[in-house]
Amino acid sequence: MTTTDNTQQVITKAHLAQALSYNEYVNLTENLLSENKTTGTNHATDLVEYTRMNLHRMRRGEKTVELTEELLNALQTIDRTMVWVVLTEAWCGDAAQNLPGIVKIAEASPLIDVKLLLRDEHIDVMDAYLTNGGRSIPKLIALDAETLQELGTWGPRPEPAQELVMEAKAQKLDFKEMAEKLHGWYGKDRSRTLQQEFIPLLKEWATVEQTIA
Known part of the structure; x- marks a missing residue:
């Protein structure tokens, strides 16, 4: 799922200054769990338990996601520096399942940087990237690193x-x-579909024409 028709720049340098790295996000999740809390303002027991499961999912993904040769080859063709901004929350199961794969893809290229924004702290950004009218996450917005021009989006989950x-x-x-x-689907798939979807997106995003001076 990708779009490149947002003419107005939504994400600014101020947003990026508030963004978290993946490691900072995991550390934040661990610290909140130690206080029986999650991200956001709702610390209901069920959300905290979802967050606890999600931490395990992320840790498992860090160990089990293996990038395919086809994906690695696609990364070699990229010559544009990009920032991938991902809207997320620690209680979101889809975010936990997809973040490790997204981060591994980015880490395999020196030209891609991943920045995470908590959805409920950045509703202005979230509401510019709704899915079927809903605030579904994770939502990835690919930006040109120099101009912050939007190149396209992905999310909230692989098509299947x-x-x-x-x-x-x-x-x-x-x-x-x-x-x-x-x-169950995520467990069997192990981010393979995610990678397959990113192969054409990488090529598309790398060739979007510059429109911001």
Whole structure:
């Protein structure tokens, strides 16, 4: 899922100054959990438990995600410096499943930097990148590193996972059933679909014509 038609610059240097690195985000999550809290203002028990599971998911992803040769080859063709801004929250299961793969892709290129913004602290940004009218995360916005021109977007989840969620909603499955199906899919996929989706996006984003002086 990608767009390049946002003519107005949404994300500014001020936003990037407030952004977290992936390691800072993980450390923040760990510190909040030690106080039985999560990101945002709602520290309900179920959200804290989701956050605890998500920390395990991220740690597992850090160990199990392996970049494919095709993806690595695509990264070699990139000659544009980019910032990937990802809207996220620690209680979000999709964010936990996808962040390790996104970060590994970026770390495999010296030209890509990942910055994380907490969704509920940056509603101005989130509301510029809604999915079907909703504040779905994770949402990645690719920017030219020099001009902050928007190059495209991805998210909130790989297409097969999105279809699974839409089907579950159509069938009116409860949240627990839907989550089991969704995370079962993520467990089997191991970020392979994520990587496959990023191969054409990398090529597309690297060749977007400069429109900001």
